[in-house]
Amino acid sequence: MKNRSQFGERAAKVAKAEWPTLLLWSFLLSPLLIRLLADCRCSKTDLLVYYTLGISLLWLLAIRFVSGNQFKVHVYLLPFYLVASVDLFLVLNFGSRLTAAYLFIGLTNYKEAGDFLSTYGSSIITVLLVLVLCYGVGLAGLYGRTLYKSKTVLCFAIGALLVGYGVYFYKTVKLNSFGKSAILDLAAKDQSTPFGYLSQIGLTASLYTESKKYIKQRLESEVNITSTSDQPGIETLVFVIGESSRPHNWSLFGYPNVTPPNLDKETGVFKFSSMCTTAPYTSVAVPSLLSLEPIKHWDLIASTKSLVGIYRAAGYKTYWLSSQEVDSFGGIIPQIAAEAQNRQYFERSYDGALISAYEKIIQQGAGQKQAVFIHIKGSHFDYARRYPREFAKFTPATDSAKDRITANYDNSVLYTDWLLGTIIEQLKASQRKALLVYSSDHGENLLDDSRGLLGHGMGNEYDLSVAAFIWASGNLPQQLAQKLQKLDEREGQRISISSLPHTLLTITGISMPGYDSTHDLLSNDFVPSQCPYLLGTGYVPSFDFDVKRVAAE
Template sequence: MERIKNIPIKLTLFAFILSLYTLIAFHKPLLDLVLECVERDLNGWIIVGSIALLTLVVNFMVYYLLLYLCRLVGKIVIALTLIANATALYFVNTYEVLLTRDMMGNLFNTNVSEASGFLSFTPIIYVVLLGILPCIYLFKRKVEYGSLKRLFANVGVSIVAIAIIGVANMGNILWIDHNAPRVGSLFMPWSYIANTVRHFHHQAMINREEIPLPDAEIIDEEPKVCVLVIGESARRANFSLYGYERDTNPLLRGDSVKIYNAVASATSTTMAVKAILDHKPTGNKLYEILPNYLERNGVEVIWRSTNWGEPPLHVANRSNLAALRERYPDADARYDGILLEGLKEEIESATADKLLVVLHTSTSHGPTYNKKYPEAFERYVPVCTTVEMSKADHKELINAYDNTILYTDYLLHSIIEILGSVERNSAMIYISDHGESLGEGNIYMHGMVSASMAPREQLDIPFIVWQNGDNREVKELEEVGHYHVFHSVMDYLDIRSDIYDEEKSIFN
């Protein structure tokens, strides 16, 4: 027995075994996803086979190169990826997540209280069985590394195989273009490595010193408050205010609100929230965002969020979910109602003439829509409770989603009630960050592709305005967007500067 172990294994076979193991142990979610996205015909099976083969060949080639060129260091690197693969697989299986850039950001941004929820026994089993055990084999097995000639032969054959797979799928370009972000996000270990790098690169980009905007002037002393509510994944089509057949806005219906058709300029939360707070499309550049700009120029700003992904904030009075939980221990921290706790008192105790309140909500965020509203708002039943949206009953999925809109209706109405009871003139502007796909064309959620390629459901968002006191006249506009927020808020609060764009204000 000992002797058999000591016979060195050829590197070609060794790399193949490791790659085959990686395919079998870690790629069931990938193959399941691909199976969901293809027709069950010959071409569908070609796609499935190609992706399995591609995974096998790419990992074989990389393992071979790593081991040949780096020997023990190569083994250590592969061992680390096996352990990381096992951890990633646990997350994918348990939370039905894709390992996209946003998701890696989510993991790195998860605060300790949330992370402790992950520290159960199951991930340890994953890591030990799928990560550490194969590492024992990886380190114990003696390897015959072979010649440089064999290295070239193996890499050459791998590249030819990849090329053949590519040619065989020439006709599937559209399918690949459409599904690559999701499918690629389950390709281990490359998905999480690449997306972690992309996440930190993105963070570095947005954490740069922001470019200041020209100083602004407050042109009168009339006490006013503007509440900007940033919605999450709320799509226009499911608001009865916009003609949805279900009465999902029973409260707002009686609130004499003004509605606009808005189109999102991005489909991921991070990009969309930046756009809402920016004065114009700024690409990767970081200009002073609305709350930072207004606070610097004498406006009092309150920022409350149960969500994440906003650009760097320099507002003194800001509370994330953890802070709100601490401030209001009796409130139910599971729902966005916590954003309104003590808000009236906070508005009333403001001393500056102009007050901006930003509430960054999270209500319609999937996949578990049924967990985003209190029981009293479960009007449409039965609701989908699975996180596997594609396997959910479509009607149940819509029911759960519509209940989140019903809860949003309640939240906005509650804000209107609060504003109606304070001394200041007030306005509320509600806009969603982006819409949501609920199975149209087999697409779910949002943010998988850039805005230019995104389906309408992810782009068509509500923009709802309400005012109290000395109401400003509002414009009739066919379509508005994220960038109308900045200038409308400036206009409403009587703030002027060189970057103020009257065209982009909804007020006359």
């Protein structure tokens, strides 16, 4: 009892001395903690979140014991408090932390600041008031005080930080090899407070510098739409960009495991069993998937507006929802996202975290045309981290690495099926004339044969094949519905993901330079693709899946 009383007295004494510091800490940690609470509701919290929290506490501990004059220390930290307030605003309004994604958008879309301020003015004022209250009261409490200083605690905090960053960097190097990409990946994952903001700023600066030429050209490029159809047609277009999803593991394409049970039973689905990517890397495949330019003209793909900008210019309200992180592997994808009027990121969450934002978009769509682009993590490695526990339906037949990997991968496809089914059901409920396009960026190797290949980037029948389909609502105008039946003829034909933008222009009645009828799946001029692709820095003019498959066997 006496020990408990002494502990209580000591705790009260510490709280009396440290309350200003704890108040300031609470503000700096608030974006991280609020996001952590949200993650508990919509996704499994992974180790990276706990790592971020631990690193944040170590930084704050180092700040506390670096000097006894904490008033001066926190005055110097004012810029970090201002950035933390932006972080808090994003968490409260978009459910996302301040990362390179938003910093990049801010750099490239600063002209939209006026519209943004008018839309979110009251929320910005509220966050600033919280900042003034916490920071002002905290500084007032620290003014004139000299707090306990400890070199031992400071050295412990700095040492632990070095170990923490070192271990994660070692892990990154093991995955990506030593080099600039490993450093940028470490920066992308560092969302600690307050100094993790420097990592995000550094990453943004690196990405911006590397692609400055393309950014300038994209901003200056114009979309020249020559005409749009006056006939009633698609009111809501949803384009879901998958990740590392190959048709070999979809029952929709003949796989024995029922991986997409919802899509298997869905009417209005036009599937493509021989769809190929233009590159076995996300950074190249996604821009190509959203461009009218052929893959051999990469400079044009990188420097002109994408399908997102085209639909915006055509009068559609455009949205970009992403559960992908912005890092050194994203290339120009952040620039494409910046073409949308509304962007929202759900980094380090399951793909299902974006469903609530998607539902709001659909519910608010009355009286306007919508184009919603959704970039998901899908089946990106590590496959076991792509789905909640309740989707672990498939279990390995044996304890072999191949069986474990295949089971986890199949579960990730099952979760993607749930996501796509949920998106389709929401479109049905809206009773709007709708179209959903799904295409993965590339496929994946799963230790399929004697080569023992895992992942993508190799350029073979497993990572160049992609799962893809189009779904149309049952209430489309008869003329358009009949035109879409042409897609049934394309099911077994060899198609490149680069055909989808040309096809969508026809479906939505948009005419513009760059359209090529030989790539349009609805045109009688369509020519089956030779599946050209980029591998490394070299352009490969064609790819024969059948020959490759025979060679592999």
